[in-house]
Amino acid sequence: MNDFQKKAEIIRVETLTPEVFRFTVHSPAIAAAARPGQFVMVRVEQGNDPLLPRPFSVHNTESATTFQLLFKIVGRGTSILADLEVGDRIRVFGPLGRGFTVSDDGPVCFVAGGMGGAPLFFLAKYLRLNGRRPDRDIVLLGARDQSEVKPIADDFIRLGYRVETATDDGSMGHHGLVTDLFDGIGPGIVRVYSCGPYPMMGVVAEKCRQKNITCEVSVETIMACGVGACLGCTILKSDGSYAQVCKDGPVFTTDKLAWTV
């Protein structure tokens, strides 16, 4: 059930780093309907600049009344959003898109880079709430430094998952890429969920192809309408046709996409 809300109130703001924020937003309609991997469109400004809403994956939902966004300041839209405070209202609609496939066929591995942990956390929590025991699952998180990766790592650990981290500067965990960690995961993993920078997902997709493991990624692209009407958010599929990230995705199995890395 999609809901266009003109006034969804921000009820909590957490500043995880000077550039990374977590907002808790009051929206029973979105909280009740959202599934892991889906996203919402957020209008950050009342005026015309910036004009278009921004897509954000649903990071978490709580008690069927609130949902959370996790984002980093990367441009004008996120910069304006970051200045909002508790009590401010944002225009938001959703949930939108096709989410992750929830399956119980064996141990899974989550691979997240940068802000990619946002949708994967919702998935991990959803699995736990539906009775999954995470003892054979593994979460691999990569980010620039400890300040960026630790808050998300702690979130997954609190859910009961095993977590390994990688940082560009070596301040926490492996000094290097999160995809280096992927080479070390045990056999028996039957499914991989990944989200993060496009080149990172491309590497994960290739490694999964070689190991014959089913892999789903959540891709990001500029969007205008978010509902499948404008055809602005297309991505090339492996069969040469275009898929719409907002409607056919944002989650895709990696063999369906034409990777350009």
Place this chain on the structure above:
Amino acid sequence: MNLQVKIGELRFANPVLTASGTFGYATEFAQYVDLKRLGGVIVKGISLEPRAGNPPPRIAETPSGMLNSIGLQNVGVERFLKGKLPFLRELDTRVIVNILGDSVEEYAELAERLSGHRGIDALEVNISCPNVKNGGVAFGIIPESAAAVTAAVTNSTDLPVIVKLTPNVTDVTEIARAVEEAGADAVSLINTLLGMGIDIATRKPRLANVVGGLSGPAIKPVALRMVWQVAAAISIPVIGIGGISTAEDAIEFLLAGARAIQVGTANFTNPAASEDIIDGIIDYLEEEKEDSVENIIGGLQM
């Protein structure tokens, strides 16, 4: 209070329509808009054969606007008739099909194929497409080409024919007069303005197609000026398009001489924009103590 407007033989419940390319096939917005309140829906442009569209990136945001080079991606006329029309014909609003082609013959054949189907109330002819038999120059920038497409379409259908004009010309009234003479029942304008953007970090164009169409609030003054000029130059009805986000914007176009308006890019910033605009027009008429929207059409005082 009367909100109804007549464009030729077509009656609309109110002057607010949604623009082609911004509202999909209406299903996409069904959860955000009470579709039966709309004056009409103009669906995504259809060609004879399906078109895949341009490679991404297809859109780029600009100050108070956006560029698009979607590339006229569409499912083709067969799949439209089988797959999209059934839902559209159940809508309690006017449905107008936008058509596009590479050649005059294609436009004519499309017009014929789309005739006689319950649920299609009119055709809107997109003449901003390149004429492949004329070096890829857009039909709509040469009066004779625009007239040729218009005549071919009107000769191939009994449906009302609205010709959608491109602003990328020196004198849009010239094109408007040519299509009026060729038999158009109405014109709609403007389509997008040709523009581009450059990403200075990568030093590449922001669109894969390099150039694209600019839309949104930024183009409103140009669109309004052209609507005003064309409404004065021709006798057939004018439908105004270009940067309309609010009821105030819509009313400016009605005062300038448009009998109806289309809402496009605003659907992305506010999925309920079209309904908000209808409500705002009602409020304005009440405040101004006008009992009919007809009273303000062409009401600009000089």
